[in-house]
Amino acid sequence: MAKNVVVVGAYWGDEGKGKIVDFLSGDVEFVARFNGGDNAGHTITIEGKEYKVHLIPSGVFQGKKVAIGPGVLVNPETLCNEYDYLEEAGFKPKLSIDARANVIMPYHIEIDKAREGSGKGVGSTKKGIGPCMEDAARRTTAIIIDDLVSDALRPRLKKVISLKEDELRKYDILSNGIDEYVEEIAVSYEKFGKKIKGFVTDELTYTLTEASMKGGVLVEGGQGTLLDLMHGTKPYQTSTITTAEAAFATLGLDGRLFKRVLVAKAYPTRVGDGPFPTKIEGELAKQIRDKGNEYGTTTGRPRDVGMPDFVALRYSAHINGLSRDDGWALTLVDVLAGIPFKIAVAYEKDGKRTTFPARLDGWKPVYEEAEGWPEISKDEAKAICSKGYEALPEGVKGYCKRLVGFTGVPLEIVSLGKDRSLTLVKGVRERTLEYLK
Numbered sequence: 001m002a003k004n005v006v007v008v009g010a011y012w013g014d015e016g017k018g019k020i021v022d023f024l025s026g027d028v029e030f031v032a033r034f035n036g037g038d039n040a041g042h043t044i045t046i047e048g049k050e051y052k053v054h055l056i057p058s059g060v061f062q063g064k065k066v067a068i069g070p071g072v073l074v075n076p077e078t079l080c081n082e083y084d085y086l087e088e089a090g091f092k093p094k095l096s097i098d099a100r101a102n103v104i105m106p107y108h109i110e111i112d113k114a115r116e117g118s119g120k121g122v123g124s125t126k127k128g129i130g131p132c133m134e135d136a137a138r139r140t141t142a143i144i145i146d147d148l149v150s151d152a153l154r155p156r157l158k159k160v161i162s163l164k165e166d167e168l169r170k171y172d173i174l175s176n177g178i179d180e181y182v183e184e185i186a187v188s189y190e191k192f193g194k195k196i197k198g199f200v201t202d203e204l205t206y207t208l209t210e211a212s213m214k215g216g217v218l219v220e221g222g223q224g225t226l227l228d229l230m231h232g233t234k235p236y237q238t239s240t241i242t243t244a245e246a247a248f249a250t251l252g253l254d255g256r257l258f259k260r261v262l263v264a265k266a267y268p269t270r271v272g273d274g275p276f277p278t279k280i281e282g283e284l285a286k287q288i289r290d291k292g293n294e295y296g297t298t299t300g301r302p303r304d305v306g307m308p309d310f311v312a313l314r315y316s317a318h319i320n321g322l323s324r325d326d327g328w329a330l331t332l333v334d335v336l337a338g339i340p341f342k343i344a345v346a347y348e349k350d351g352k353r354t355t356f357p358a359r360l361d362g363w364k365p366v367y368e369e370a371e372g373w374p375e376i377s378k379d380e381a382k383a384i385c386s387k388g389y390e391a392l393p394e395g396v397k398g399y400c401k402r403l404v405g406f407t408g409v410p411l412e413i414v415s416l417g418k419d420r421s422l423t424l425v426k427g428v429r430e431r432t433l434e435y436l437k
Helices: 017-027 058-062 076-088 108-119 128-140 155-163 165-170 178-199 204-213 244-250 281-291 310-319 376-387 396-408 428-434
Strands: 005-009 030-033 043-047 048-055 065-068 096-097 217-220 258-267 304-306 327-331 342-349 351-354 364-369 412-416
Touching: 005 017, 005 178, 005 244, 017 058, 017 217, 017 258, 017 327, 017 412, 030 058, 030 204, 043 058, 043 351, 058 065, 058 217, 065 204, 076 178, 096 178, 096 204, 108 128, 108 165, 155 165, 155 178, 155 281, 204 244, 217 244, 244 342, 258 376, 281 304, 304 327, 327 364, 327 396, 342 396, 396 412, 396 428, 412 428
Parallel strands: 005 217, 005 258, 030 065, 030 217, 065 096, 258 327, 327 412
Antiparallel strands: 043 048, 342 351, 342 364
């Protein structure tokens, strides 16, 4: 596999990207995050122990240099706490933060909570992501990392709050005077700024570009393609761009130097509001949710569970620009073991079928039957990973064959468990390329 890689999610997030990034990080110098904020989380399992991160890239567990790009929305309190957590766990981050990244302020979080509490939200995580992006787009009310680590924070903050005064009073966030509110925020945020100042740089794009010329960069995304601000399932999206091309645009990298790896778990899940065509209910959904621990890394919210959706995966492969030079990473194969399932191959509404609609409301999946596979123990998974693709259960190989044939994209990786060691790579791509001949 090419050393420069971008890893993004194919569904609505929670696909297991963290494990794939951690697994692939061994071959690179830098792992950079390009989007989202602390509304997204990655869970990494190393020798049976789980670690959770929300802002610092998963490459930290391989001892790699890690970078937070200008497209990431940074909650500095989360970042500082996460740094301490990793350091205490024995993983001291070699961290760089782009000075242009936008900062999530306390009022962003309060506005987010107020909107969601009014019943007019879209099921956000209430982390302030949307309101922060609104200020970034408005420009005059944005506060960036460069402001946070400079002496200009207080005057900048006073100007911004003056411009936002009506909105803040509308939500009862600003109940006293502007000066008092500025002081309240500045006291804590100046401490955060001092702590991260040594990691902040104006040169990140040049540093990553130089590293990519030597084949040494892995870029990770938060959330998934179907939450993308432009191409996602409207209006239930995140507030940032989640696709592979956005990684190159925000970090200033040459996409021609990168392999794209699109992560899809064997079944889709979704949190928050919005239509979910293949969603299942009842005991089967509970069985998958509990077996796969389908509860949000960031919020703890139970995730809705669905049948495999090849319509959505084909759309994601297209939107992310995947070709035969790129590949799928299929995760949580072990969770779907022993569970009966069908595969969605089309959407239908009023007698019509579509590729993938802008709004999913009312569209129903058209299913085809699928062959399942038996339970895979940890020892069996280790044996399969050592033997190669042909050792996979026939049902898994059949699933892979249909995925590759339906989307036109080879398979790169099959994950058979949470641990880094339970990952199959050797021979997968070569074998599945035969499906495209």
